[in-house]
Amino acid sequence: xxxxxxxxxxxxxxxxTQRLLAxxxxxxxxxxxxxxxxxxxxxxxxxxxxxxxxxxxADKAESxxxxxxxxxxxxxxxxxxxGEAEVEFDKGWQIxxxxxxxxxxxxxxxxxxxxxxxxxxxxxxxxIAVFGPPFPDAIDDDFxxxxxxxxxxxxxxxxLLLADYSRKGFVDGMSIRLPxxxxxxxxxxxxxxxxxxxxxxxxLNGVEALLPVSDEVRHWHASPRSAAGFLxxxxxxxxxxxxxxxxxxxxGLSCTVAEQIEALxxxxxxxxxxxxxxxxxxxxxxxxxGWPRNFTAARATALGFSSEKSFTDIIKVxxxxxxxxxx
Amino acid sequence: xxxxxxxxxxxxxxxxTQRLLAxxxxxxxxxxxxxxxxxxxxxxxxxxxxxxxxxxxADKAESxxxxxxxxxxxxxxxxxxxGEAEVEFDKGWQIxxxxxxxxxxxxxxxxxxxxxxxxxxxxxxxxIAVFGPPFPDAIDDDFxxxxxxxxxxxxxxxxLLLADYSRKGFVDGMSIRLPxxxxxxxxxxxxxxxxxxxxxxxxLNGVEALLPVSDEVRHWHASPRSAAGFLxxxxxxxxxxxxxxxxxxxxGLSCTVAEQIEALxxxxxxxxxxxxxxxxxxxxxxxxxGWPRNFTAARATALGFSSEKSFTDIIKVxxxxxxxxxx
Numbered sequence: 001x002x003x004x005x006x007x008x009x010x011x012x013x014x015x016x017t018q019r020l021l022a023x024x025x026x027x028x029x030x031x032x033x034x035x036x037x038x039x040x041x042x043x044x045x046x047x048x049x050x051x052x053x054x055x056x057x058a059d060k061a062e063s064x065x066x067x068x069x070x071x072x073x074x075x076x077x078x079x080x081x082x083g084e085a086e087v088e089f090d091k092g093w094q095i096x097x098x099x100x101x102x103x104x105x106x107x108x109x110x111x112x113x114x115x116x117x118x119x120x121x122x123x124x125x126x127x128i129a130v131f132g133p134p135f136p137d138a139i140d141d142d143f144x145x146x147x148x149x150x151x152x153x154x155x156x157x158x159x160l161l162l163a164d165y166s167r168k169g170f171v172d173g174m175s176i177r178l179p180x181x182x183x184x185x186x187x188x189x190x191x192x193x194x195x196x197x198x199x200x201x202x203x204l205n206g207v208e209a210l211l212p213v214s215d216e217v218r219h220w221h222a223s224p225r226s227a228a229g230f231l232x233x234x235x236x237x238x239x240x241x242x243x244x245x246x247x248x249x250x251x252g253l254s255c256t257v258a259e260q261i262e263a264l265x266x267x268x269x270x271x272x273x274x275x276x277x278x279x280x281x282x283x284x285x286x287x288x289x290g291w292p293r294n295f296t297a298a299r300a301t302a303l304g305f306s307s308e309k310s311f312t313d314i315i316k317v318x319x320x321x322x323x324x325x326x327x
Numbered sequence: 328x329x330x331x332x333x334x335x336x337x338x339x340x341x342x343x344t345q346r347l348l349a350x351x352x353x354x355x356x357x358x359x360x361x362x363x364x365x366x367x368x369x370x371x372x373x374x375x376x377x378x379x380x381x382x383x384x385a386d387k388a389e390s391x392x393x394x395x396x397x398x399x400x401x402x403x404x405x406x407x408x409x410g411e412a413e414v415e416f417d418k419g420w421q422i423x424x425x426x427x428x429x430x431x432x433x434x435x436x437x438x439x440x441x442x443x444x445x446x447x448x449x450x451x452x453x454x455i456a457v458f459g460p461p462f463p464d465a466i467d468d469d470f471x472x473x474x475x476x477x478x479x480x481x482x483x484x485x486x487l488l489l490a491d492y493s494r495k496g497f498v499d500g501m502s503i504r505l506p507x508x509x510x511x512x513x514x515x516x517x518x519x520x521x522x523x524x525x526x527x528x529x530x531l532n533g534v535e536a537l538l539p540v541s542d543e544v545r546h547w548h549a550s551p552r553s554a555a556g557f558l559x560x561x562x563x564x565x566x567x568x569x570x571x572x573x574x575x576x577x578x579g580l581s582c583t584v585a586e587q588i589e590a591l592x593x594x595x596x597x598x599x600x601x602x603x604x605x606x607x608x609x610x611x612x613x614x615x616x617g618w619p620r621n622f623t624a625a626r627a628t629a630l631g632f633s634s635e636k637s638f639t640d641i642i643k644v645x646x647x648x649x650x651x652x653x654x
Contacts, residue, residue, distance in 0.1 A: 089495065132571060142463075142471050146490070146572050153491040157484050163473070164480040168416065244459060245473050 003030040003235070004069060006057060006103070007077030009037035011184055012125065015228040016075060021046050028236040034069055037078065057099040060106075067106035070114075073121045073235050076103060081191035082129055082151035086287065089150060096154035100124070101161055108170040122162060122173035123234045126247060128220055130156040130177060131292045138294040141249060148290035159247045166246055172239050176230050179222040179252030179295075179307070182314060185322035192287040196221065199257070200264055200315060203275035205325055212281035215258040218293035222252040223317040226307040233305055241303060251307045253314060254294035263311040267319075268327055330357040330562075331396060333384060333430070334404030336364035338511055339452065342555040343402060348373050355563040361396055364405065384426040387433075394433035397441075400448045400562050403430060408518035409456055409478035413614065416477060423481035427451070428488055435497040449489060449500040450561045453574060455547055457483040457504060458619045465621040468576060475617035476519075486574045493573055499566050503557050506549040506579030506622075506634070509641060512649035519614040523548065526584070527591055527642060530602035532652055539608030542585040545620040549579040550644040553634040560632055568630060578634045580641060581621035590638040594646075595654055 003020060007013045013035075020030050021044055032049045035041040040054050051069075055062040057078050066074075078099065079085075085092030107120050129152030130145040147153040155175075162173040184197040195212050196219060202209035222230075230250050239246065255263075265273045297305075308314045319327075330347060334340045340362075347357050348371055359376040362368040367381050378396075382389040384405050393401075405426065406412075412419030434447050456479030457472040474480040482502075489500040511524040522539055523546060529536035549557075557577050566573065582590075592600045624632075635641045646654075 136469075142469075144469050144471050144572075145487075146574075147487070148494065148571060150491050150495070153487045157487050160472075160474070160480045160484050160487075164477050167475065168477070244475060245471075247473075 001028060001030050001072045002032045002034070002069065003073045003075070004034040004036065004066065004071035005041075005075045005077065006036045006066065007075075007079070008035035008041035009039055010077060011186060011224060012181060012227050013037065013041065013075075013077050015224045016077070016231050017041070017044050019228040019232050021048070024232070026236070027232045028073075034066075034071060036066060057103070058094045060102050063099070063102040063106040064109070066103070067110045070110060070118050071120055073123065074107075075231055076100065076122060076124045079125075079151075079154070081189055082149055082287065083190040083192045083194075085151040085154065086149055086192075092150045092154055096151065097157045100158035104161055104165045104171060108165060111170045116169075119169065120171050121235065121239070122166075122171045123231055124158055124162050124173060124175045125231070126155040126159050126175040126177045127152065128177055128179060128249070128292050128295070130159065132290055135292050138254075138296050139249065139292050140296045141299045149287060163246045166239070167244065173246055174234055174237070174239050174242060175247040176234055177247060177249045178227055178230070179220040179250055181224050181227045182221040183318035183322075184224065185318070192284050195284065196260070199276050200260065200318065203264065203272045204268060204318075204323060204327070206275070208275045208277055210279045210281075211257065211276050212279060212284040213257065213288055215261060215278075216256055217288060218254060218256045219288075220252045220254050220292060220295060221311065221314060222250065222307040223314045225317045225321060230305055237303060248300045248303070248305075249295050249297050250300050251297040251305055252295065253308050253311060255311050260311050263315055266312060267315055328355060328357050328399045329359045329361070329396065330400045330402070331361040331363065331393065331398035332368075332402045332404065333363045333393065334402075334406070335362035335368035336366055337404060338513060338551060339508060339554050340364065340368065340402075340404050342551045343404070343558050344368070344371050346555040346559050348375070351559070353563070354559045355400075361393075361398060363393060384430070385421045387429050390426070390429040390433040391436070393430070394437045397437060397445055398447055400450065402558055403427065403449060403451045406452075406478075406481070408516055409476055409614065410517040410519045410521075412478040412481065413476055413519075419477045419481055423478065424484045427485035431488055431492045431498060435492060438497045443496075446496065447498050448562065448566070449493075449498045450558055451485055451489050451500060451502045452558070453482040453486050453502040453504045454479065455504055455506060455576070455619050455622070457486065459617055462619050465581075465623050466576065466619050467623045468626045476614060490573045493566070494571065500573055501561055501564070501566050501569060502574040503561055504574060504576045505554055505557070506547040506577055508551050508554045509548040510645035510649070511551065512645065519611050522611065523587070526603050527587065527645065530591065530599045531595055531645075531650060531654070533602070535602045535604055537606045537608075538584065538603050539606060539611040540584065540615055542588060542605075543583055544615060545581060545583045546615075547579045547581050547619060547622060548638065548641055549577065549634040550641045552644045552648060557632055564630060575627045575630070575632075576622050576624050577627050578624040578632055579622065580635050580638060582638050587638050590642055593639060594642055
């Protein structure tokens with residue numbers, strides 16, 4: 001299996017690379033890797049053939065270059081994040097939406113040039129930002145997409161394209177609607193959701209963290225390990241089982257910020273929790289108010305996708321996989 | 328009100344032009360008309376300033392030319408039909424989807440160039456083809472878009488774009504998901520739904536009509552008069568009432584082909600009905616099987632959109648507005 005990760009240098013891309021190479025019994029493993037991003041992804045520790053490339057996915061020639069590799073599986077993770085897409089309207093639509101369309105066009109051209117024999121399996125990371133309020137208590141698998149951010153609209157658009165290019169047989173695609181990935185390792189990013197990780201990660205590392213929203217805010221989370229797991233599980237899934245509905249809400253954990261903080265307190269104590277500093281940010285509050293809080297994820301669960309059952313488990317994944325300090 | 332109709336030469340475009348000029352009390356009337364299509368629309372019978380233009384809406388320069396008129400209201404009706412979009416993949420995505428995106432980009436450029444004072448009201452004709460099976464008994468206003476035709480995917484994509492460009496304030500838009508428009512006057516077209524009108528229109532005019540599907544097929548209909556009425560009603564509607572969900576299922580009538588035929592029999596007699604000739608067409612059967620059959624249309628009804636209550640009424644609209652023969 002020649003596997004390509006577009007967006008390989010990002011956090012989920014690196015977790016995915018590691019997971020593909022870790023030799024889990026349930027993971028379809030690559031025989032060759034192609035890692036692409038805006039800048040070079042770190043070289044993974046592997047003896048497999050591994051090509052590392054960088055460029056701007058909004059350029060048509062880049063998509064054509066990538067499609068010419070004829071990857072068996074393409075994980076398309078590249079996008080600018082929600083906060084940036086909201087401020088940089090053109091950039092968001094060019095990279096997140098038009099970039100995805102160009103990639104599909106390039107793959108269709110390769111499909112046609114091969115006489116129809118080449119058909120890439122394309123796994124696209126979408127987001128729960130495709131949904132907009134008002135919400136039911138738990139969003140089911142038949143709920144409409146009514147995004148209230150440009151980022152969500154861009155993800156929903158690529159979902160539509162991927163489904164239609166798949167229906168026509170040019171590619172074989174699936175969109176994975178990721179929960180908010182938490183606890184993200186590393187530094188805060190421009191995503192409006194960045195604080196959900198920050199209020200756990202920073203205090204664990206002895207650093208103050210701002211909480212820009214009320215602790216009553218409820219949200220939908222999965223760990224980076226689960227996010228990578230959704231993608232590797234998708235790589236091994238027969239997409240005929242999706243029965244023409246190729247966008248799937250992933251399982252996750254619904255909890256409030258207060259419950260996040262309680263889990264942190266139970267694992268790390270009061271002193272760590274005291275590093276969380278409430279400081280309202282109206283811009284973040286407004287964006288987050290438009291985000292969903294809970295899902296049934298019934299179809300994904302039936303298809304074998306799984307994630308953590310408590311926020312304590314989510315923090316433990318961070319401590320196991322990414323934490324470099326001592327508690 | 329300077330009003331522009333893109334797709335003015337088509338059947339709904341011509342009905343809309345007539346309705347805008349007819350002086351109904353409930354219709355926001357134009358002071359100037361700009362009619363655009365692939366070929367020149369017929370000149371309407373009016374003393375108002377009326378500009379008739381033709382071109383290819385897939386060309387970026389055309390969208391820029393149209394936006395430069397600064398219409399107060401734009402009805403965007405132009406598209407290739409479902410059957411053609413299914414066969415002509417490139418043409419469908421270029422005209423139906425990319426054409427709509429370019430129009431929004433051109434309107435955003437005019438908005439920006441005006442210092443934000445120019446903001447067109449954009450009314451886009453979408454379709455129930457944005458939905459895909461399996462369906463509930465009646466589709467409600469929260470049901471997902473899962474199109475199973477390229478045409479449906481293209482309409483859903485422009486809906487997403489229009490909603491986001493509107494949310495950002497570049498335009499003020501709404502998508503009208505039309506039921507199948509029936510009874511269409513004139514000749515059959517390439518739409519897979521063409522036969523729904525053909526089996527009524529052709530027999531009334533003494534001509535045989537092929538019925539390519541089972542008479543148990545249930546579908547969702549509104550007359551051309553209602554379709555034009557949805558658009559003029561939208562022109563007078565405050566889109567803030569849409570509360571951020573700018574795509575709306577229009578009201579219609581759910582009935583089977585057998586019920587259509589029964590209504591024809593009641594109005595025109597057995598001899599006319601005998602001109603309907605069943606002849607299965609697997610291509611049409613497959614497309615139509617993926618189409619919805621019934622809706623609640625609760626939000627649209629609450630916002631004052633209305634349509635016929637029986638298929639007999641739908642045939643009567645055809646007899647009143649378009650039929651040139653004698654029964």
